[in-house]
Amino acid sequence: MQAAVWYAARDLRVEQVPVPTINDPHSVKVKVAACGICGSDLHEYAAGPIFIPVDKPHPISGEQAPIIMGHEFAGEVVEVGEKVTRVKVGDRVAIEPILSPNKDGAYQMERYNLTPLLGFHGLSGGGGGFSEFTVMGEHMVHKLPDDLSFEQGALVEPAAVALHSVRQSCLKAGDSAVVFGAGPIGLMT
Numbered sequence: 001m002q003a004a005v006w007y008a009a010r011d012l013r014v015e016q017v018p019v020p021t022i023n024d025p026h027s028v029k030v031k032v033a034a035c036g037i038c039g040s041d042l043h044e045y046a047a048g049p050i051f052i053p054v055d056k057p058h059p060i061s062g063e064q065a066p067i068i069m070g071h072e073f074a075g076e077v078v079e080v081g082e083k084v085t086r087v088k089v090g091d092r093v094a095i096e097p098i099l100s101p102n103k104d105g106a107y108q109m110e111r112y113n114l115t116p117l118l119g120f121h122g123l124s125g126g127g128g129g130f131s132e133f134t135v136m137g138e139h140m141v142h143k144l145p146d147d148l149s150f151e152q153g154a155l156v157e158p159a160a161v162a163l164h165s166v167r168q169s170c171l172k173a174g175d176s177a178v179v180f181g182a183g184p185i186g187l188m189t
Helices: 039-047 156-169 184-188
Strands: 002-008 011-016 027-035 073-080 092-095 133-137 141-143
Touching: 027 092, 092 156, 156 184
Parallel strands: none
Antiparallel strands: 002 011, 027 073, 027 133, 073 092, 092 141
């Protein structure tokens, strides 16, 4: 399959790579249908590494550069591990790209975004959405409603960031606010 692989700042190569396989019974394989280019991807390309591990493997993914990029994506489930229960082949899904350890307290409380060992599928390893197929844990995929396109599904992750920022702000109807930044997340906020 083809994938966009980050080697170093300003060194992103489209190349043939092996199609990933399911090695964990709780994993799913997704055929990527749409993938956004995030500001983080642009920063990695222009001035990285920022999140991409280069000197030693990432503590969760075990990978280091070169890394297949892309963490804002949606696609179709094409294969499931034998213990997967939340999705089935043919389901359309959006990806939650956070990589976190399965054992720490933050993960158990469903606040895995607060763990110090945080990583991102498509920035810290795991095979990202700038590819034809990728494999991830079933907890990282969420079914898309039938009336949502794959392109809209690829915007679920940045939309979640915008929604979280609004919720954290404690704004109420009628309050005034200023949003700095007119990128996708700023525009959705």
